[in-house]
Amino acid sequence: MQGTVDGFSYGFVTPVAAFLMACLGGALGLRCTTRSLRGHGTARLGWLALGATSIGSGIWTMHFIAMMGFTVQEAPVGYAPSITLASLAVAIVMVGVGIFIVGYRGATAMALVTGGTLTGLGIATMHYLGMAGMRLPGRLQYDTLTVSLSVVIAVVAATSALWAAVSTRGFLTSLGAALGMGVAVTGMHYTGMAAVRVHLHGDGVTAGGGDTATSLLAPMLIGPAVFLLLAALVVMVDPLLVTGGRDRRPPAVTASARSGAAAHRHGHAHHDRAVRYQVRAPRRRQRTGER
Numbered sequence: 001m002q003g004t005v006d007g008f009s010y011g012f013v014t015p016v017a018a019f020l021m022a023c024l025g026g027a028l029g030l031r032c033t034t035r036s037l038r039g040h041g042t043a044r045l046g047w048l049a050l051g052a053t054s055i056g057s058g059i060w061t062m063h064f065i066a067m068m069g070f071t072v073q074e075a076p077v078g079y080a081p082s083i084t085l086a087s088l089a090v091a092i093v094m095v096g097v098g099i100f101i102v103g104y105r106g107a108t109a110m111a112l113v114t115g116g117t118l119t120g121l122g123i124a125t126m127h128y129l130g131m132a133g134m135r136l137p138g139r140l141q142y143d144t145l146t147v148s149l150s151v152v153i154a155v156v157a158a159t160s161a162l163w164a165a166v167s168t169r170g171f172l173t174s175l176g177a178a179l180g181m182g183v184a185v186t187g188m189h190y191t192g193m194a195a196v197r198v199h200l201h202g203d204g205v206t207a208g209g210g211d212t213a214t215s216l217l218a219p220m221l222i223g224p225a226v227f228l229l230l231a232a233l234v235v236m237v238d239p240l241l242v243t244g245g246r247d248r249r250p251p252a253v254t255a256s257a258r259s260g261a262a263a264h265r266h267g268h269a270h271h272d273r274a275v276r277y278q279v280r281a282p283r284r285r286q287r288t289g290e291r
Contacts (some may be wrong), residue, residue: 003138003198004073007066007190011102014069018062021228023182025058028231029099030165030178036103048103052096054231059095059123059185060088063130064188064217072198075136079217083133086272087126088224094122098158107166116159123154123185127192138200146195150188157184272280 008015032051036044064084071077098119105111127150131140157180164177 001074001138001200001202003075003136003197003200005196006069006071006073008069009071010069013152014066015190018066018189019182019186022058022062022185023178024183024228024232025054025056025061026161027175027178028228028235029055029058029095029162030174030181031235032231033099033103033162034174037106043105043134046093049096050231050234051103052099053092055099055119056088056092056095056122056126056230058225060091060126060130060219061224061228062182062185063087063127064221066186066193066216067130068128070193072138072200074168075138075198075200077266080133080135081220084130084217084220087130087133090129091122091126094125095119096124098162102162102166103290107163112159112163112166113255116162117155119158119162120151120155123158123188124151124192126209127154127189131192131196134201136198137202138198140236141197141199143195146191150192150195153184153188157188160184244280257268 029051032047032054036047036051039047095118098115098117101115101118102111105115128147134140161177161181161184164174164180
């Protein structure tokens with residue numbers, strides 16, 4: 001029996017909310033990646049970790065907010081908590097690998113292609129692993145061509161967003177990149193959902209097991225949403241992330257560099273005194289001869 005799928009059971013409420021969460025996660029992640037390029041050591045590591053967690057949490061939250069609007073008219077839909085949480089972990093880890101490659105390698109072509117591909121595959125893996133956590137009295141079937149298109153959208157969007165993160169400094173430019181990433185990630189989700197066909201067993205009235213979308217997803221979304229808000233506060237506290245400006249603090253100078261600079265200044269001072277003496281001496285001799 002073919003199930004009747006509705007991905008917009010709440011109208012445009014869930015798509016708009018999902019898009020906003022994708023933009024928030026993308027904006028925070030990209031700005032943290034930009035900030036990491038000005039840091040070193042543990043500071044860079046911390047910014048990249050925050051960026052990866054922000055993007056992973058943002059796309060995971062976006063996915064399951066959108067899934068709250070997904071229904072099959074002939075059957076109830078449930079979710080397995082373990083697989084649902086596993087999809088969040090996969091998103092953070094795979095996105096993190098891609099971001100760390102770009103954060104430490106810079107805006108080279110190889111780093112962007114590798115990092116963007118891994119980040120995009122992380123987004124797609126999160127989506128389809130989350131779909132594998134669905135429980136209903138039937139099975140899901142996917143159109144291969146549409147699924148491939150959704151993966152391409154994810155990879156291209158991730159690569160473009162990472163390029164913007166490491167190549168631009170302006171706040172408005174970065175905001176545009178975050179909006180573009182939100183559009184692409186949300187578009188990837190609904191492209192992937194367009195590939196879904198539900199085949200029900202029997203009359204489809206038996207529950208498929210797992211928790212319902214409201215009982216499981218709503219409480220689970222609170223944690224990532226709170227994290228994104230806290231990450232936004234961190235971004236707002238750091239002026240460099242908001243303005244995209246450069247760090248004007250003088251760089252740290254080692255003891256050897258200070259001693260070398262002092263010796264260099266001393267040498268210049270000695271040379272200047274010698275030159276002044278050589279200039280004044282002939283004048284004195286000339287005055288003595290005149291007398």
